[in-house]
Amino acid sequence: MQNTIYQKIWSQRVILNLIFLLLLAAPLFLSDFRLNLLGKFLAFAILAIGLDLLWGYTGVLSLGHGIFFGLGAYCMAMYLKLEATGGGLPDFMAWSGMSELPLIWIPFQYPIVAIILGILLPAIIAFMLGYLTFRNRISGVYFTILSQALVLVVVTLFVGSQNLTGGSSGLTNFNTFFGFSVNSATTQTAFYIITVIVLGLVFFLSRKLVKGRFGKILVGIRDGENRMRFLGYSPSAYKTFIYTLSAAIAGLAGMLFVLQVGIISPTMIGIIPSIEMVLWVALGGRGTLIGPVIGAVLVNAAKTGFSESYPDIWTYFLGLLFVLVVVFLPKGITGLFEKWNDRRKKQDVSSSVEVEKSYS
């Protein structure tokens, strides 16, 4: 019994390490174009891990993670934009008749500040919203509705403040990052490698968190929040923490996204993307960490494939996929693996019994 558990963990670890090495080696065998796409998918995968901590483990469904992703992306984009104009006024500001840099743009001249804010800003907003709602025991579908309301508010704000955010066309046309040309293949490969490393770190730390006692408490909150209170826990503190953490991870993902995609606009962070993010987690298998990574990569690969040939039907396909997953694959792709593994284990047990018999 003990042995098979060790074996299982060991083999999981080996597989995870192999995947990580394979991803690191991808620049050797993928074209620049494909590598760039994969980098984008992996940025999404980072976000999916955070969303899984929140939804899969703690049972809090947020349909508003696009906003946290967006805040990270915009922080990075603002820095890139200022780099591109050489400290001058970005073009869209000049067009809307401004003559000097608005106050909130000033910190973003410094890349380090931009990076810190790209993580901190989503975290602070999530903390405030989480603290207020969870402490007042607003949960379940009410929280989910609030998270959607947040998306509406922020997107409306971003579209409306044309002179500060570039409005509905967003921010694009970047040149350099720390002085390196963002359009060169070498820089893009470096961005890709950084993304893989960040993904590895986020995955590793999240795994450490959920494999320990902490993870069991999260599952306890997911499955019986009230019961946890009578065991002496304050679920609201845990939920606020995980919500904040997942928002910070989403911000991080947004920054890596914008570096590799070169544009961020309100449509990329709104309601539909926020729902898509949940779908990645659902399809991959929530509560597994690796599932959401697989889900994010697969769904986005499919989306890219589809959009190249039939751009119009993607949204329908997405809806259909969601229904199919909910009905036929409630545990996602990793659920399939588990089933297959269980079956194999049963066969192992029966065959070992037979072996014993034949020796006795």
Place this chain on the structure above:
Amino acid sequence: MSQAVLKLKKVIVDFSGFKAINQLDFTVKPNSVHFVIGPNGAGKTTLLDVVCGKTKATNGEIKLQGTTEISKLSEDQIVHQGISRKFQAPSIFQNLSVIDNLEIAMKQKKKLFSMITAKWTNEQKKKVSEMLELVGLKEVQDQSAGSLAHGQKQWLEIAMVLMQEPDIVLLDEPIAGMSKKERNKTGELITKIAKDRAVLIVEHDMDFVKEYADIVSVMHEGQLLFEGSMEEVQNDPTVREVYLGRKVEEHVVS
């Protein structure tokens, strides 16, 4: 010995006009198996609810160990004051293993940041192992709690309550749905755990109450009707009238 561990004074629980508990004075003594009986709707479950913080008292005071006022504390704070509750329906964590259930239940610092770095200590391992032994779940410790039989689930929850090392244990109909054998085992367990703490139990089964009670309180319409040994309770005319008598009649009719 005679110092009360728990004392309710003039407690009222008002559900928008209906007083489920009405000016109740109630005392629990240490190291006693204390049963609460009474007809349906008498307010027995509400009594447990108000003690563990699930329901807030509209009025009155609830004192622990003669000093700590707990009626304004939140549920988790009350747990840390030494009161643990087992609910009527087994509420264990089905997706966690038996041992995981005990791991998160056991007495420890339960604040967010102490939990991030929490590790098993040797003492904790020993306590959990002893508890598994006590409730007879050692063999199934690695199974998921959802796969246990009904009686085992009840014991797992009792074990989770005990792992919190409370001074007062609240049990709501712990033997409901148990076989005769399981009832006896639960009764023995209750006697055993009451050696170090007070156990307050709501129960319908009179044979069970008779066998294990030190003290029996009879509740009626949110108030305490009578208190004493099971024998005294059975011989009291008012109790017979409002409760036992009615029950006898019901039996005769059915």
